[in-house]
Amino acid sequence: MIKVLKPGLASSVQDLGREGFYHLGIPPSGALDQYALRAANHLVGNPAGAACIECALVGPELEFVQDALVAVCGAQMAVLVDGREQRPDTSFAVRAGQVLRFGFPTAGARAYLAVAGGIDVPEVLGSRSTYALGGLGGFQGRKLMAGDGLAVGVPSGKGRVNASLPMALRQALGGEVVLRVVPGLYYHRLTEAAARRFFTDAWTVGSEADRIGYRYKGGGALSFEPREQPFGAGSDPSNIVDSCYPIGSIQVPAGLEPIILHRDAVSGGGYAMIGTVISADLDLVGQMQPNQQARFLAVTMDQALEARRVYKKRIGCLERLFG
Numbered sequence: 001m002i003k004v005l006k007p008g009l010a011s012s013v014q015d016l017g018r019e020g021f022y023h024l025g026i027p028p029s030g031a032l033d034q035y036a037l038r039a040a041n042h043l044v045g046n047p048a049g050a051a052c053i054e055c056a057l058v059g060p061e062l063e064f065v066q067d068a069l070v071a072v073c074g075a076q077m078a079v080l081v082d083g084r085e086q087r088p089d090t091s092f093a094v095r096a097g098q099v100l101r102f103g104f105p106t107a108g109a110r111a112y113l114a115v116a117g118g119i120d121v122p123e124v125l126g127s128r129s130t131y132a133l134g135g136l137g138g139f140q141g142r143k144l145m146a147g148d149g150l151a152v153g154v155p156s157g158k159g160r161v162n163a164s165l166p167m168a169l170r171q172a173l174g175g176e177v178v179l180r181v182v183p184g185l186y187y188h189r190l191t192e193a194a195a196r197r198f199f200t201d202a203w204t205v206g207s208e209a210d211r212i213g214y215r216y217k218g219g220g221a222l223s224f225e226p227r228e229q230p231f232g233a234g235s236d237p238s239n240i241v242d243s244c245y246p247i248g249s250i251q252v253p254a255g256l257e258p259i260i261l262h263r264d265a266v267s268g269g270g271y272a273m274i275g276t277v278i279s280a281d282l283d284l285v286g287q288m289q290p291n292q293q294a295r296f297l298a299v300t301m302d303q304a305l306e307a308r309r310v311y312k313k314r315i316g317c318l319e320r321l322f323g
Contacts, residue, residue: 001065002115004148005099009058010210013119013138013150014112016049018127022267028247029129029137029263032211032286033110036074036171038315040114042322043071043091045159048315050118051128053144055111057289059102060144062113064094068152069116069159075108075287076173089165107174108287117153133212133264169317171283176202176293179260179281182304184249186240186272194222194255198274199296203258207290211264214285215257216294222255224272234270244268248277248285260285280307 004011014037017030031037031054038048053060059077071091072079079086080101086092094100102111121128121139130138139148187195201219208215224237232241238255245251245261251271252258260277262285277285278299288294299307 002068002150002152003063003065004060004144004146004150005063006061007144007146007148008055008060008102010056011060011144012054012130012132012142013051013121013144014054014129015051015127017129017263018125018137021125025267026125026134026136027131027264027267029131029211030127031110031112031129032263033074033112033283035283035311035315036110037112037114039089039165039169039318040071040073040112041118042318043073043089043159043163043165044069044114044116045156045322046114046116046118048319050114050153051121052115052119053113053150055102055113057105057109059111061102062100064096064098064100066096066152068094069155069161070094070100071114071163072111073114073165074111074171075105077105077108077111078103087164089170091159091161091163093161105289108171109289110286115152116155116159120151120153131264163322166321169314169321171287173287174292176295177284177288178295178297179284180278180299180304180307181250181275181296182278182301183298184273184275185243187274189224189237189272190274191223191225194224198222198258199298201295203294203296205288205290205292205294206257209288209290211262213262213265214260214288216260217257219258222252222274224255238272239270240272242268242270243273245273246276248279248282249273250275250277262286278304278307280304280311
């Protein structure tokens with residue numbers, strides 16, 4: 001059992017998500033940084049998709065009621081057990097009665113705390129992930145709160161203290177981020193100048209960024225080609241007749257601030273999608289802090305598929321190393 005003394009800013013239980021229900025309006029949820037969650041689980045001997053605690057910007061304060069093997073991957077946040085700092089991307093033991101705390105992140109936005117045995121909350125539609133907007137999954141369908149008690153599953157016995165990620169498999173976070181984008185179904189609605197400016201301007205993450213979407217500010221306003229809006233579309237040029245939203249799609253309400261929809265996003269709506277961040281870069285989006293700078297880079301579908309192959313190869317290296 002793990003007792004939540006302080007919940008942090010937006011801590012929640014997440015695994016790799018619930019696929020197959022987006023057509024019913026239920027998003028996949030799951031870790032915003034899928035690689036970090038996998039890595040933390042491998043370090044403690046869990047299956048790659050075991051449920052962890054996702055810690056956003058301000059981590060929780062946790063009292064361990066039982067001995068546990070723990071690892072934290074993702075954002076660079078100091079992890080302290082009874083005041084003693086632990087090595088990053090490395091498994092360590094926590095004894096019953098000890099308290100684990102986090103420092104503020106120096107790079108990245110989300111850390112993933114894995115416990116040998118996984119966080120044992122009920123599965124909902126095949127996943128333990130929290131979808132707070134719908135009150136689904138995780139711990140009582142919500143973010144963690146002070147006083148919550150999280151059960152821990154039975155460890156596999158494969159984990160060991162001081163298992164560590166090789167430097168080549170650790171994430172490089174911080175600085176300006178380049179996000180690769182496949183221009184989308186409604187990209188042609190932008191004027192030529194706006195389409196060019198979207199990919200040349202620098203953008204910064206807004207403070208509103210969360211699991212539903214990341215809003216970017218600071219670039220120039222984007223204009224759309226004039227047209228007579230069809231029946232069912234709104235009056236703004238960025239409006240369309242409702243359409244499906246893929247995870248990673250980029251909408252620009254009123255042409256002002258791009259929003260990248262992430263793993264808790266609604267499945268459709270009435271804003272034109274000018275592009276989609278490729279799947280291999282979605283982890284990077286989830287690790288961006290408010291005011292961090294990004295640029296968008298246009299890529300082809302073939303380039304996106306090659307990036308996905310490289311990403312999966314890296315995951316394969318994790319699995320071979322700790323399998």
